[in-house]
Amino acid sequence: MEHNGTPQPSLPVLDLTSVSNPNKKPILLEQLRSALFDIGFLYIKNHGIPQQTIGNLTNLLPALFDLPEEERAAMSKLNSPHFLGYSGFAEETTLGKQDLREQFDMATELPVVLQDPSTSTNGDVTQAYHSRDFTKLYWRLRGPNQWPSESSLPGFRKAFTDYHDAVQELSYRFVHLIEEAFSIPIGTFDHFFGLQPSTPTTNDATRTKSRTFLPPQHRLKLLKYPPAPPDTAASGNQGVGAHKDSSGWLTFLYQPSPEPGLEVLSSTSTWIPATPIAGTFVVNFGNAFEAATAGAVKATTHRVVAPGPASPTRYSIPFFQGLPLDMTVSEVQSYIPEHVRQMRGSVTGVESEAQTFLDPRWDELGESQLRKWIRSHRDVGVKWYGEEVVEYYTS
Numbered sequence: 001m002e003h004n005g006t007p008q009p010s011l012p013v014l015d016l017t018s019v020s021n022p023n024k025k026p027i028l029l030e031q032l033r034s035a036l037f038d039i040g041f042l043y044i045k046n047h048g049i050p051q052q053t054i055g056n057l058t059n060l061l062p063a064l065f066d067l068p069e070e071e072r073a074a075m076s077k078l079n080s081p082h083f084l085g086y087s088g089f090a091e092e093t094t095l096g097k098q099d100l101r102e103q104f105d106m107a108t109e110l111p112v113v114l115q116d117p118s119t120s121t122n123g124d125v126t127q128a129y130h131s132r133d134f135t136k137l138y139w140r141l142r143g144p145n146q147w148p149s150e151s152s153l154p155g156f157r158k159a160f161t162d163y164h165d166a167v168q169e170l171s172y173r174f175v176h177l178i179e180e181a182f183s184i185p186i187g188t189f190d191h192f193f194g195l196q197p198s199t200p201t202t203n204d205a206t207r208t209k210s211r212t213f214l215p216p217q218h219r220l221k222l223l224k225y226p227p228a229p230p231d232t233a234a235s236g237n238q239g240v241g242a243h244k245d246s247s248g249w250l251t252f253l254y255q256p257s258p259e260p261g262l263e264v265l266s267s268t269s270t271w272i273p274a275t276p277i278a279g280t281f282v283v284n285f286g287n288a289f290e291a292a293t294a295g296a297v298k299a300t301t302h303r304v305v306a307p308g309p310a311s312p313t314r315y316s317i318p319f320f321q322g323l324p325l326d327m328t329v330s331e332v333q334s335y336i337p338e339h340v341r342q343m344r345g346s347v348t349g350v351e352s353e354a355q356t357f358l359d360p361r362w363d364e365l366g367e368s369q370l371r372k373w374i375r376s377h378r379d380v381g382v383k384w385y386g387e388e389v390v391e392y393y394t395s
């Protein structure tokens, strides 16, 4: 990237203590609006999550990734129809290239809601679902995590659960702030998350449209980007290739290590570093948000440059705020007022995946979610959903 001496644009940092300060709140909302309608990436500080809740999880990351190979393999995603579990180094690809990272996919701990038909057919679900309504297969995305044993990693389950609960709560608070920035009633989106609206809405249109949803499953990744092995010059430095987030509504990323790497594509097609700032979360918006706002708020393209051979390991934890699987994009769009959609600017970056969300076949969010997971982990898809279903979602 060339800077040619021009000062580099930087991402806005929002101080959430201003939420409870009537003098500062209008400025905060203005900053939020400009982040929403402009770059689509921001930091938040003074978010209210105790540093200890964060540290209890982040301090365990090195030990988690240092678990014996057999223990990590025992938690493989291949065991999970919910696409939850471990993927080894460079097992994922973005833009046809290997991502030089290792990861545990985790989620809100939930019971299975769709009975697993593979228990009687040895993994072949095509018989059970043959010429049936594939759409409801997406309920299989809901299910429990694979946990390391308490004796191998004492305290991990509690640390993860506390962290999950705290970021979930922050994410709901932040959605209220977005509602304020959009000038729509606070609580408009509450029922998306299985919450009762926090403020009784006076808007009749909104009330009649509301229906009840199951509390959603939020997805998290525990990520490790080790220093690139010196002999892998050919495989480059792609920690994760340029992409837009497709797993949720908003993303809340914690960067525990000072090691940089995350970069955000600006509207002038330059890469802006999202350097770790201690104690902050980086917030950005997923494809579903872009689709819902008709492109007014962008799912901004970003990537991670892997640490060089002499650099320390980088860890990160994105939290992808979930939406109900049986909610449709058109339904979400109906909550976004025209004045918000009017803010639409130019969409830049990799090909707009928001189009996928506007394809009527994938109108239910569960459809685009299952499609996304099957496309990125075809082996898991074949094992648990069968060739026919994988064909359906990948062709």
Ligand SMILES: O=C(O)CCC(=O)C(=O)O
Pocket (backbone or CB within 6 Å): 221, 223, 240, 245, 253, 262, 302, 303, 304, 316, 317, 318
């Ligand atoms: O590791 C990071 O900082 C970002 C990861 C990311 O963008 C993703 O997994 O979607």
Ligand SMILES: [Fe+2]
Pocket (backbone or CB within 6 Å): 243, 244, 245, 302, 318
């Ligand atoms: Fe991402």
